[in-house]
Amino acid sequence: MFKLVKIAVRNLLRYKRRTLLTFSLIAVGVTFVLVFVSSSSAFKNLMIGQITDSMLGHIQVHKQGYMASIDSLPLTLNLSPKNMKKLEKAINSVPGIEAFSPRIKFAGMFSNFIETTNIRINGVYSDKETAVAPLLPGRVKKGEKVIKKGEIFIPELLAKGMKVKLGDTIVIIATNRDGSVNGKQFTVGAVIESVTGPGGRDGYMHIDDARELLRMEQLEISEIAIRLSDFDKLHNVSVGLTSALSEETNKAGKPIFDVRTWEDLSPFYNVARMIDIMTFFIKLMLIAIVLISVMNVMIMAIFERIREIGTMAAIGTKPGKILFLFLIEGFFLGVFGTIVGIIFTSLATYTINAVGISFNFGRQVGLILSPRLEMGQIFLISSIVIVVSVLAALQPAFKASRMEPINALRHV
Amino acid sequence: MSLISAQDLTKVYSLGELRVEALKSVSFTVEPSSFVSFVGPSGSGKTTLLNLIGCLDRPTSGSLTVAGAVISSLSRREAADFRGRNLGFIFQDFNLMPVLTVYENVEYPLLVVQNVVAAERKKRILSLLDTVGMLDQKDKYPDQISGGQKQRVAVARALVTNASLVLADEPTANLDSKTAFMVIDIMHKMKDELGVTFIFSTHDRKIVGEVETIYTLTDGMITGKAAGKGGRYV
Numbered sequence: 001m002f003k004l005v006k007i008a009v010r011n012l013l014r015y016k017r018r019t020l021l022t023f024s025l026i027a028v029g030v031t032f033v034l035v036f037v038s039s040s041s042a043f044k045n046l047m048i049g050q051i052t053d054s055m056l057g058h059i060q061v062h063k064q065g066y067m068a069s070i071d072s073l074p075l076t077l078n079l080s081p082k083n084m085k086k087l088e089k090a091i092n093s094v095p096g097i098e099a100f101s102p103r104i105k106f107a108g109m110f111s112n113f114i115e116t117t118n119i120r121i122n123g124v125y126s127d128k129e130t131a132v133a134p135l136l137p138g139r140v141k142k143g144e145k146v147i148k149k150g151e152i153f154i155p156e157l158l159a160k161g162m163k164v165k166l167g168d169t170i171v172i173i174a175t176n177r178d179g180s181v182n183g184k185q186f187t188v189g190a191v192i193e194s195v196t197g198p199g200g201r202d203g204y205m206h207i208d209d210a211r212e213l214l215r216m217e218q219l220e221i222s223e224i225a226i227r228l229s230d231f232d233k234l235h236n237v238s239v240g241l242t243s244a245l246s247e248e249t250n251k252a253g254k255p256i257f258d259v260r261t262w263e264d265l266s267p268f269y270n271v272a273r274m275i276d277i278m279t280f281f282i283k284l285m286l287i288a289i290v291l292i293s294v295m296n297v298m299i300m301a302i303f304e305r306i307r308e309i310g311t312m313a314a315i316g317t318k319p320g321k322i323l324f325l326f327l328i329e330g331f332f333l334g335v336f337g338t339i340v341g342i343i344f345t346s347l348a349t350y351t352i353n354a355v356g357i358s359f360n361f362g363r364q365v366g367l368i369l370s371p372r373l374e375m376g377q378i379f380l381i382s383s384i385v386i387v388v389s390v391l392a393a394l395q396p397a398f399k400a401s402r403m404e405p406i407n408a409l410r411h412v
Numbered sequence: 413m414s415l416i417s418a419q420d421l422t423k424v425y426s427l428g429e430l431r432v433e434a435l436k437s438v439s440f441t442v443e444p445s446s447f448v449s450f451v452g453p454s455g456s457g458k459t460t461l462l463n464l465i466g467c468l469d470r471p472t473s474g475s476l477t478v479a480g481a482v483i484s485s486l487s488r489r490e491a492a493d494f495r496g497r498n499l500g501f502i503f504q505d506f507n508l509m510p511v512l513t514v515y516e517n518v519e520y521p522l523l524v525v526q527n528v529v530a531a532e533r534k535k536r537i538l539s540l541l542d543t544v545g546m547l548d549q550k551d552k553y554p555d556q557i558s559g560g561q562k563q564r565v566a567v568a569r570a571l572v573t574n575a576s577l578v579l580a581d582e583p584t585a586n587l588d589s590k591t592a593f594m595v596i597d598i599m600h601k602m603k604d605e606l607g608v609t610f611i612f613s614t615h616d617r618k619i620v621g622e623v624e625t626i627y628t629l630t631d632g633m634i635t636g637k638a639a640g641k642g643g644r645y646v
Binding site for chain 1: 463466468469488489492493494495496497499500501503505507509510511512519520521523524525526569573
């Protein structure tokens with residue numbers, strides 16, 4: 001075994017230029033793919049982080065049917081205190097949930113006493129909301145970062161359009177669930193940055209103010225936003241929560257609660273999927289590069305060494321060992337190419353991070369792309385390259401092992 | 413019991429519609445520890461005959477027994493195994509592996525084919541390299557030694573497995589006379605010391621007489637049998 005490995009390595013070193021060229025092709029392929037994967041993954045994770053941490057949360061739970069009418073923010077589909085208790089109990093029973101924030105979502109009229117426009121508002125507990133959407137305080141461009149009673153956070157575009165400043169008094173008028181209208185004065189406590197995505201241009205007020213404005217006798221929640229301690233366990237937690245709530249049914253026997261992950265709530269999920277599909281095709285290109293390079297080298301190597309193969313067979317080397325020898329050569333082409341590729345990728349990602357490539361996403365400007373080499377991706381790409389290298393060597397190696405020694409020895 | 417026994421051995425090559433009879437009902441025997449040469453012009457069937465004896469090819473008809481094995485009944489894998497255990501080969505172009513040193517070339521069949529343990533391997537290799545006068549060149553690669561030296565390494569490689577039969581196809585064709593005689597001398601010595609049978613094909617008249625038995629092949633048939641200098645059989 002060790003001897004065959006030694007012979008294989010020496011055979012690779014025998015045609016230095018050709019081997020170097022193949023190594024380079026594989027290394028460049030690995031580098032491009034890993035840099036693309038790490039950059040696209042960094043972009044995707046940054047965007048998902050922006051969307052979930054700014055307003056959405058990782059998971060949301062609504063009353064069944066609410067999502068179908070979410071554009072009208074129906075107060076009639078809010079969760080009752082009894083259902084809220086059931087939901088909180090379920091949340092506490094599922095591991096991996098870091099925080100949750102109850103929200104009352106409603107649409108209202110915003111008046112600065114001169115002009116009136118519409119606004120979507122979230123009634124929240126400031127501390128709970130910040131625990132679920134930790135980037136919310138960072139969105140505050142002017143004013144306090146804590147949502148206090150009697151104050152309202154308004155999106156910057158609305159503030160600009162309605163010529164409203166920090167500390168101004170405004171009026172919010174809203175229709176409650178039985179159709180009556182109520183109004184309440186608020187002080188502008190903060191002007192917040194708008195972000196891309198659902199809820200990115202909503203205003204915020206304290207949940208008690210929302211309850212008072214909507215004349216709720218008891219607290220009725222539109223949704224609960226949830227933050228996980230480990231984002232990678234999104235689907236496990238979602239399934240766990242759905243399972244924990246599955247027995248909660250209404251009189252018709254249908255489930256009361258509707259559990260949705262950010263993927264169901266944000267259109268950016270389609271962009272993320274598109275990135276994944278592009279990554280998949282880039283990986284296919286890498287496979288093609290490796291396959292063609294290694295196969296080409298192995299076919300050439302076998303063609304040039306036919307007499308040698310004949311000699312090996314003549315002196316009693318079994319076909320399996322000849323096959324193995326060429327597979328080892330393919331294997332080492334893949335291994336060395338991958339190692340060099342990983343070194344190149346490390347240098348490339350270090351350079352990208354050092355240079356600091358910035359980009360804008362919607363109204364968010366100056367986001368910095370921070371590609372990071374993940375062990376999982378390195379392992380995956382390395383495995384693909386090495387397996388494909390061996391597979392590419394398989395056909396030529398098989399051909400070599402099946403050569404009749406007499407024909408091989410006659411070869412000129 | 414004969415080491416080789418051939419009866420009505422025939423080999424026909426088909427090249428499209430053309431049939432070439434390379435060997436025509438050849439019969440002969442070779443005793444153990446003998447030194448035999450097949451001579452004849454190009455196309456007379458020497459190499460074909462050596463290929464059949466060496467299990468590298470199969471006869472079209474007739475029977476051939478080598479070291480107790482019926483050659484035509486061996487599978488591909490069995491033939492490889494048989495060659496590895498019983499036969500040694502010396503080629504006209506030496507056919508040493510260019511990526512292996514002299515020592516490693518001789519070691520190859522012991523390591524890859526016979527799986528001999530390290531200590532035994534080393535003992536056999538050093539002894540044979542000493543015998544063929546290549547011990548001081550053991551760390552050189554084939555492209556660093558002369559043709560004669562390469563052939564001496566090839567002789568050592570053929571013998572290191574304790575083969576009972578060594579087949580050499582035109583082993584001196586690429587060597588000058590002095591070196592050719594030196595290689596033949598080594599073969600003689602090995603035959604006497606180890607009891608190995610050497611069979612080689614040649615049309616080099618100078619060295620033909622060095623063997624014990626000379627078979628002349630013409631157009632695929634044995635047309636003569638004579639004794640050489642060291643002959644014990646006429």
